[in-house]
Amino acid sequence: MSADTHKKPRKFVQDRDAVAWKGRYEPYDLAKEFLVALIVVIILVTGLAVLFGSPDDKPVTVRSWSTADAVDFAQTAATELDGTSGTATYGPPYNLNGTAQSIGPISPGKWLGVHHPIDTAQDFVLGPLSTLPDNPQVQAALSEYQSATATQQQAWTAAYEKAVANATFTNGKLVVPKGDYGPVAALIAEETSMARSGALDGALLASRQFYGTDYTKPLLFIADGQYLANLADNQHLSGDQWGMMNETGQWPGQAWLWLYTLWYQVPPANTSANGDIQVFAIMIGLTILLALVPFIPGLRSIPRWTRLYRLIWREHYREVERGGGARAAAAPSG
């Protein structure tokens, strides 16, 4: 005797089950509907494209940044050299100088470790400067800096970083108040000149292969400065301006990210050092809830409680309430 013989009929649950339709079937031309929808979408999209176009603001280059705001560039370069910039202190996946975000003991970034190693002093400053040919002054400054003790290097860079806050850019030269910076002043001044010439853009991209498509280093360097953030702020793109979902200008951007961006506007994510992982945890949880709505009592009853379905199927209910009993009508014909 099989177990099925004793299986009780499953109770009908309105929010889980549906009965087979026993009512009328009407002609419905799916192919025609698709073609009409396609034509309407093409007309709509063409109209929107003609009326509004699409944004294409030029990217910031190290050259354009250092030309527009040489002092900000020099200040950033100094923080890359002394290891205090955002990238230098980031942690995984770039280095181990910072703490990966976590929720309690959960820290996936830490578990996966460094995958795109970046040593900002070497990769952003010393390495590119060492590629400058026939420049004895730079080579001497590099040699002096690299042969100094870590304590000495730190003393020079700390003093320089403080002074460069009051720097000016006059007559094509970076002018920093006088002080004991060792070779650091020469290194940063040369790095600024290199950046303004455009050579640093190429040097940051230089890799083993001829064709490069990985812009991680120049992007992180540029993002460490204030210049990019100021431009973004003017374009309503900052984090506290719901920036991730916006685009430059008045284009709609990724409006569908509104819920993700919302969590960055409210506590705890807008004040916590672990804000990003908190937002992701919330969104992963909500996404799982959305996917599993059909299984969750209460949540799956919301459609029935809100009764919006009455609006969607208003013709059907009108017919049923007129006493027609749509379900009881003719047997399905298709």
Added chain:
Amino acid sequence: MTIADPKAPRPDQADLDKAADRPEDADQWTAKLRTAAVEALPPQRLLPDRQPAYVASWIYVFGVTTVAALGVVIATGFVLAIFGPNWWHVSSTGLFVNSLHLWSVEVFMFAMVVHLWGKFFMAAWRGKRKATWISGVVVFLVSVGAAFTGYLSQQNFDSQWISTQAKDGINSTGAGAIFNVTNFGQMIMWHIVLLPLCVVALVGLHVLMVRLRGVVTPFAAKNETPGGEPAATTAAEVQA
């Protein structure tokens, strides 16, 4: 020896066309697959020309609009791919095609979101349609990823800003170890190869699932029993 009429159907082919299921091939995997596919989705169910009378609302238009918009997204993406990633920055025609691509994505996402919420308020998962609902949610998620990598592949200020902001979120999950949003080459490959393939495959699967189960029936009205008319009381009826 006679010369065969080249226009006449080859006997073996005609024979194949007529043969639905040969008993001697019943154990063959291909035959089993064909039988199962045709049983699950006979042509009349795959492309029905009639729908239940309750399928009469504007909300039903948004599903097909989503598929139509996806077609425009793919077509405009094809044109952009033919000329390469720099083209639209230097050509007014390219910029226009990029605009078509952008707005078709906006229409696609808008139609999909309306479709999703429409289906939510219809509780469209009822009657063994849970997998269809879940596949729809997955399509939405993958589409968000496809659009996101598009924004990262634009090679302009927007992609610079979005990538340098988004990296913190992605890195916090550990995904940054393999999914580097500041690597243009990686992002454009995800945008034009991996994710579109996933979106198209998942949309295809979702549509087949919809055709398999048909359109969900309305909730019972006041003058009906909760299970409809008449109330379903057996497992067989409930599962129907």
